[in-house]
Amino acid sequence: MKKSIYVLVVIALTFTACKNEQKTKDHNESESTEMHGNSDGHHDNDKEHVEENRSIETSSDKNSATSAMVDGYLEIKNGLVSDDKSAAAKGGKNLLNAFASFDMGSLTKEQHSEYMEIIENATEQAEHIVKSPIDHQREHFEVLSNDMNDLIALLGTEKTLYQDFCPMANNGKGAIWLSETKEIKNPFYGSKMMKCGKMQKQIN
Amino acid sequence: MKKYLKRIIIVLIIAFIGIQFIPRTYNLRDTFSENDISKTFDVPENIQLIFETSCYDCHSNNTEYPWYNKIQPVSYFMEDHITEGKEELNFSEIGSYSKRRLKSKLKSIISQIDDEEMPMFSYTIIHRDAILSEEEKEQIKDWVSENLNLLSK
Numbered sequence: 002m003k004k005s006i007y008v009l010v011v012i013a014l015t016f017t018a019c020k021n022e023q024k025t026k027d028h029n030e031s032e033s034t035e036m037h038g039n040s041d042g043h044h045d046n047d048k049e050h051v052e053e054n055r056s057i058e059t060s061s062d063k064n065s066a067t068s069a070m071v072d073g074y075l076e077i078k079n080g081l082v083s084d085d086k087s088a089a090a091k092g093g094k095n096l097l098n099a100f101a102s103f104d105m106g107s108l109t110k111e112q113h114s115e116y117m118e119i120i121e122n123a124t125e126q127a128e129h130i131v132k133s134p135i136d137h138q139r140e141h142f143e144v145l146s147n148d149m150n151d152l153i154a155l156l157g158t159e160k161t162l163y164q165d166f167c168p169m170a171n172n173g174k175g176a177i178w179l180s181e182t183k184e185i186k187n188p189f190y191g192s193k194m195m196k197c198g199k200m201q202k203q204i205n
Numbered sequence: 206m207k208k209y210l211k212r213i214i215i216v217l218i219i220a221f222i223g224i225q226f227i228p229r230t231y232n233l234r235d236t237f238s239e240n241d242i243s244k245t246f247d248v249p250e251n252i253q254l255i256f257e258t259s260c261y262d263c264h265s266n267n268t269e270y271p272w273y274n275k276i277q278p279v280s281y282f283m284e285d286h287i288t289e290g291k292e293e294l295n296f297s298e299i300g301s302y303s304k305r306r307l308k309s310k311l312k313s314i315i316s317q318i319d320d321e322e323m324p325m326f327s328y329t330i331i332h333r334d335a336i337l338s339e340e341e342k343e344q345i346k347d348w349v350s351e352n353l354n355l356l357s358k
Contacts, residue, residue: 118305118306119305121303121305121306122305122306122309125306125309126309136320137320140313144312172315
């Protein structure tokens with residue numbers, strides 16, 4: 002009888018411990034969203050100018066800080082081009098690491114709020130790319146490509162990239178992606194439609 | 206041998222009673238938040254009804270709990286599931302999302318319905334009224350696409 006009471010206490014404690022952990026996690030998360038909410042509260046209108054498929058101005062400040070992010074993104078892209086789910090997932094992980102280790106101290110106040118908004122969304126897409134089947138990876142890659150395009154427009158890159166456009170993606174509305182090669186290799190359809198798309202712009 | 210079996214059963218029963226004392230958290234509000242989709246978008250009545258019937262239990266701050274949620278460990282796992290659902294999309298907080306995030310969420314609603322991922326099977330197996338008819342799917346998708354286009358302008 003005594004033994005069973007011990008077991009009971011241990012079980013109860015385990016459950017309560019898990020619960021507390023969960024709570025702290027939730028708490029931290031809500032805190033960070035709150036912080037984010039405050040920091041961009043004043044800039045709601047500024048954001049309106051961030052349009053979908055915005056073309057990248059050839060930026061004079063070539064930023065090496067974004068290189069790790071671009072590398073992670075391209076790894077996802079190349080995974081999808083070769084219909085390789087796990088390669089894309091690995092790229093997603095690397096992209097998340099690159100986001101986490103980016104030094105935000107170098108950003109101006111205006112850049113910071115736009116950066117936070119882009120990263121919040123891009124992080125969610127990357128998380129899904131890490132854990133989803135390939136069709137879902139591709140859906141999230143569509144959104145992620147827009148985010149990366151805007152991020153590079155905001156911060157610049159030292160790499161030479163090509164902005165490509167696939168008219169069929171996004172339910173026929175069309176979608177962009179970024180590539181390091183001039184040759185078209187379509188990540189939205191992979192081997193099914195490798196050559197679909199056209200280069201819209203060269204960056205750097 | 207029989208003695209051990211008896212002991213194990215007793216332990217399990219006591220454990221089951223014991224875990225009933227673990228505090229339950231509830232995801233329950235009487236009123237809709239100011240950031241609820243119904244207050245931040247122009248949502249027609251029929252669309253809002255579908256959202257509430259098929260989505261709100263896991264994707265809002267207004268869950269309608271079944272009776273068995275009063276039993277542990279059901280309550281524990283259910284709450285965990287709801288927390289996860291709300292992280293993905295929370296109809297009660299949609300008004301506070303950035304335009305960028307909102308657009309990707311609306312897009313995801315359409316693809317989740319197209320891929321028949323949501324409402325998920327483990328939910329509709331009990332909540333039969335949450336199953337979307339083909340007509341309801343089209344209504345939701347039309348409404349969401351329309352608003353997605355408005356946001357993209």
